[in-house]
Amino acid sequence: MSAALPAAVLWDMDGTLVDTEPYWMAAETALVESFGGTWTHEQALTLVGQGLESSATILQAAGVRMAASEIIDHLTERVTQTIAEQGNPLRPGAAELLADLRAAGVRCALVTMSLRRMAEQVVAPFGHTFEVIVSGDDATRPKPYPDAYLQACQALDIAPRDAVAIEDSPTGVRAAVAAGVPTIGVPLMVSLVGAGAHALWPTLAGRTTADIAAFHSARPAHPTPPAPAEGHR
Structure with missing residues (x-):
C-alpha cells in the first residue's frame, strides 16, 4: 500500500457505526x-x-x-x-471496514456522546477492535466541542492530525475538525454539506483501509476548525 496509514481511526457511534x-x-x-x-x-x-x-x-x-x-x-x-x-443495526460497510483496519494493524477508538454502558454493549461483538472508548460520561464538554476527540488522541498517545475521524452529523464533524482531526463525513439523516468535513462519502460500503490511507495521505496540512455551535449522541 503506497499511501500512508493513519495512526488511528476515530469512530462516532450512533449513526456512523450503528444506525440507532x-x-x-x-x-x-x-x-x-x-x-x-x-x-x-x-x-x-x-x-x-x-x-x-x-x-x-x-x-x-x-x-x-x-x-x-x-x-x-x-x-x-x-x-x-x-x-x-x-442486535446491532450496523451501517453498511462498517463491520467490513473495521475488520480490514484491524487486519492492517490500524488502531481504532470510539468517540460517542452516548453513555459508556451503551457504548460498551455496542462494541462488545468487535472484541478488542476498539482500543479506546471516549463516551458522554468521559468528555469534559460534549460535541461540537473538540474535547472528546482530543481525549481520544491523548489516550492513544497520537497527534490529532495523524488520525482520521468518521462522523455522520454536523455536530460530530465540527467536533472532530475543531480537534484538528482530518474528518470523513458519512451522512445518514441530516446533510453534512457545509459542516466542514474534509471528505464526504455517501456510504462506507465497499470502503477499505486503502481508501482511508488515500484520504489520510491527502489530508489538509492545517485543518481550519469551525467555531463550536450549540447542539452528539
Missing part, C-alpha cells in the same frame, strides 16, 4: 407521549447530533416532567434494551 437513530426516536416519542405530548419526526431530527444534556432540555420543553439525568438514563435504558433484543 430510529431507536432513539422511538424512545423519545414514547417518553413525550407518556406525558400527554406529541413528538414529530421533524422534532426528533433536531436531536440528531445533540449532546444528551441538550436533548434532555429540549424534551423537557416538550412536556417531559423529569430531571435531565432521569431523561438520559431512561432513554439510554430503552435504546440499550432494543439493541439487546434486536
Whole structure:
C-alpha cells in the first residue's frame, strides 16, 4: 500500500457505526407521549447530533416532567434494551471496514456522546477492535466541542492530525475538525454539506483501509476548525 496509514481511526457511534437513530426516536416519542405530548419526526431530527444534556432540555420543553439525568438514563435504558433484543443495526460497510483496519494493524477508538454502558454493549461483538472508548460520561464538554476527540488522541498517545475521524452529523464533524482531526463525513439523516468535513462519502460500503490511507495521505496540512455551535449522541 503506497499511501500512508493513519495512526488511528476515530469512530462516532450512533449513526456512523450503528444506525440507532430510529431507536432513539422511538424512545423519545414514547417518553413525550407518556406525558400527554406529541413528538414529530421533524422534532426528533433536531436531536440528531445533540449532546444528551441538550436533548434532555429540549424534551423537557416538550412536556417531559423529569430531571435531565432521569431523561438520559431512561432513554439510554430503552435504546440499550432494543439493541439487546434486536442486535446491532450496523451501517453498511462498517463491520467490513473495521475488520480490514484491524487486519492492517490500524488502531481504532470510539468517540460517542452516548453513555459508556451503551457504548460498551455496542462494541462488545468487535472484541478488542476498539482500543479506546471516549463516551458522554468521559468528555469534559460534549460535541461540537473538540474535547472528546482530543481525549481520544491523548489516550492513544497520537497527534490529532495523524488520525482520521468518521462522523455522520454536523455536530460530530465540527467536533472532530475543531480537534484538528482530518474528518470523513458519512451522512445518514441530516446533510453534512457545509459542516466542514474534509471528505464526504455517501456510504462506507465497499470502503477499505486503502481508501482511508488515500484520504489520510491527502489530508489538509492545517485543518481550519469551525467555531463550536450549540447542539452528539
